[in-house]
Amino acid sequence: MFNGIINVYKEKGYTSHDVVAKLRGILKQKKIGHTGTLDPDATGVLPVCLGKATKLCDMLTDKDKTYEAVLLLGTTTDTEDMTGTVLESKEVTASKEEIITAIMQFIGEYDQIPPMYSALKVNGKKLYELAREGKVIERKPRKVWIHSIDILDVNYDTKEIRMTVSCSKGTYIRSLCRDIGEVLSCGGCMKSLVRTKVSRFVIEDSFKLEEIEALVKAENIEKHITAIDDMFTEYEAVIVDEKFNKLIYNGNAFHISNIIEKEDGIHTEYVRVYDSLGQFIGIYEYQLEEELFKPRKMFL
Structure with missing residues (x-):
């Protein structure tokens, strides 16, 4: 069985x-999970956990993401992208400078209302299921963070703006396009989306x-799978003395005296813990006052 993360390029037409x-x-194993839904029409990075x-699935879902999107001004749809029904078409009267100003004002934290056509659940039912039944319900705005927007091209003839957006988890680029269109009083929707980075x-x-x-047929896939502990390189590594291997195999806390000595002490709140053979065990939290390591996420 493969253990680790593989960076999949999700092609158009596939769901996550x-x-x-x-x-x-392909891999002949059942234990596989993805790290965040990409719409069928969207393409790009989809880390898959094996x-x-x-x-790690929930931890990677929480990571920041980067997208390249095309915003189409003057068109509003029920899905907030080009797959939906056009609700309204308006003339775009804003100048190029006004368009850029409107887009850039979304950098930072803002309250975003998620789209009806999304996998968010209300009373146990997904919003897109309600939308397909013709129901539109009130959605509470959620705080999202737009770290940066880089405008790559403004085509004033086609009313298309190509841009790179770096954002927090839970951000809908479709809804960002909708909100930009509303600020410009002409409406807007997302024409295309490519996710270029996750963590x-x-x-x-x-x-x-x-x-x-x-790669599987060539027996060359393993070197393209990211090891689990490589996801935590910002944490210090701690190796447990051979006599205490059993402690960590059973998921127990252990004392600083149980590790192979670190001359300069422990400098991070969380650490990567390995047994004496170098096998990665999990992420532990270091309690400075008690000089104790407590398990937080076990991978053995």
Whole structure:
């Protein structure tokens, strides 16, 4: 069984669940999970967790992401992208400078109302399921953070703006496009979306499903799977003395005296813990006053 994270390039037409299902067949293992939904029409980076790394799914979902999107001004749809029904078309009267100013004002924290066509649940039912039934319900705005927006091109003839957006978890680029259109009083929707980065995973290093299948057949896939502990390189490594291996195998806390001595002490709140053989065990929290390491996420 493979354990780690593989950087998948999700192609157009696939759902994130489709990718997981196909990978289960390619890798011949069931324990696989994705790290955040990408719409079927969107493409790009989809980190997929394998084996023991499925415990990382929620942690990677929480990571910042970067997208390249095309905003189409003057068109409003029910899905907030081009897959939906056009609700309104308006003339775009704003100048190029006004468009840029409107876009840039979204940098920072803002309250975003998620789209009806989304996988968010209300009373146990997904919003898109309600939307397909013709129901529109009130959605509470959620705080999201737009770290940066880089405008790559403004095509005033086609009313298309190509931009790179770096943002927090829970941000809908479709809804950002909608909100920019509202500020400009002409409406707007998302024409296309490519996710270019999730945490450390970038599009240049991603693999299409057919490429992964070829790597498996060539028995060359392992070197393209990111090890679980490589996701925590910002934490110090701690190696437990051989006599205390059993303690950590059973998920117990252990004292600083149980580790192979670190001359300069412990400098991070969380640490990567390894047994005496160098096998990664999990993430522990270091309690300075008690000089105790307590388990937080076990991967053994």
